[in-house]
Amino acid sequence: MIGNDLETARENLPSHVAIIMDGNGRWAEKRGLLRYFGHDAGMKAMTEIVRYASDMGIGYLSVYAFSTENWKRSEEEVSGIFKLLLIYVDKELDELHRNNCKVNILGDTTGMSRIVLKALEKVREKTKGNTGMIFNICLGYGGRAELARAARSLAGKVADGTIAPGEIDEDAITDALYTGGMPDPDLLIRPGGEKRLSNFMLWQCAYTEFVFCETLWPDFTKEDFDKAITEYEARKRRFGGRK
Numbered sequence: 001m002i003g004n005d006l007e008t009a010r011e012n013l014p015s016h017v018a019i020i021m022d023g024n025g026r027w028a029e030k031r032g033l034l035r036y037f038g039h040d041a042g043m044k045a046m047t048e049i050v051r052y053a054s055d056m057g058i059g060y061l062s063v064y065a066f067s068t069e070n071w072k073r074s075e076e077e078v079s080g081i082f083k084l085l086l087i088y089v090d091k092e093l094d095e096l097h098r099n100n101c102k103v104n105i106l107g108d109t110t111g112m113s114r115i116v117l118k119a120l121e122k123v124r125e126k127t128k129g130n131t132g133m134i135f136n137i138c139l140g141y142g143g144r145a146e147l148a149r150a151a152r153s154l155a156g157k158v159a160d161g162t163i164a165p166g167e168i169d170e171d172a173i174t175d176a177l178y179t180g181g182m183p184d185p186d187l188l189i190r191p192g193g194e195k196r197l198s199n200f201m202l203w204q205c206a207y208t209e210f211v212f213c214e215t216l217w218p219d220f221t222k223e224d225f226d227k228a229i230t231e232y233e234a235r236k237r238r239f240g241g242r243k
């Protein structure tokens with residue numbers, strides 16, 4: 001098993017890896033194809049990396065699949081992305097389950113069709129008892145919207161007397177996020193050449209290590225994933241303290 005070999009070879013595997021899967025459109029445009037085919041190729045890359053990360057023993061994998069801002073794209077592109085997501089879920093659910101992965105959908109599902117919501121609920125429900133890798137698919141996700149939602153939830157608790165204003169501390173905010181109960185990402189990988197967060201996990205990435213690469217997401221391979229992990233392992237994390 002390649003995964004087990006890797007696991008024993010690695011000393012300092014990140015517990016939580018996040019990926020901003022970027023570059024699908026450019027990948028397609030370079031080939032004279034419709035953007036849809038870039039998203040299709042991106043789903044294939046995702047399938048491979050999810051499998052690999054799970055075999056490697058990664059505890060949490062979060063992928064940024066569709067942002068709150070991505071709703072600004074054409075209706076044709078958006079519906080293509082959700083159609084591909086349905087195909088992915090339909091094809092991969094059994095394998096994800098066999099691999100003991102627990103799938104969470106993080107984000108605001110407002111605006112998604114009933115058929116998409118039903119498929120997402122099916123994946124969540126089927127894998128909810130699994131104890132292997134936690135696979136977070138961030139969909140309709142935005143870091144600012146997530147923080148605003150957490151603020152509303154905490155304000156509601158203050159209003160109904162469940163908590164006092166003074167109890168709103170960093171832990172309370174952390175717990176009120178979609179990622180409540182999970183560790184912050186140790187490593188964030190952004191393929192596609194852009195060096196920005198694009199509203200991804202703003203709170204959670206306070207001390208995350210970033211690895212950017214030029215490779216467009218559909219071309220991103222297991223070897224690229226390995227390279228990012230190796231780079232992470234060589235980093236010295238200080239969290240503001242001193243060694």
Ligand code: IPE
Pocket residue numbers: 021022023024025026027065066067070081192
């Ligand atoms: C990432 O690829 C996928 C989504 C944002 C849904 P893009 O579609 O952003 O690809 P580029 O950045 O235009 O190449």
Ligand code: IPE
Pocket residue numbers: 020021022023064065066067070194196198
């Ligand atoms: C970030 O990529 C969102 C996802 C990968 C889902 P974008 O392509 O939307 O980000 P910008 O517009 O380049 O910042």
Ligand code: MG
Pocket residue numbers: 022023024
């Ligand atoms: Mg992009």
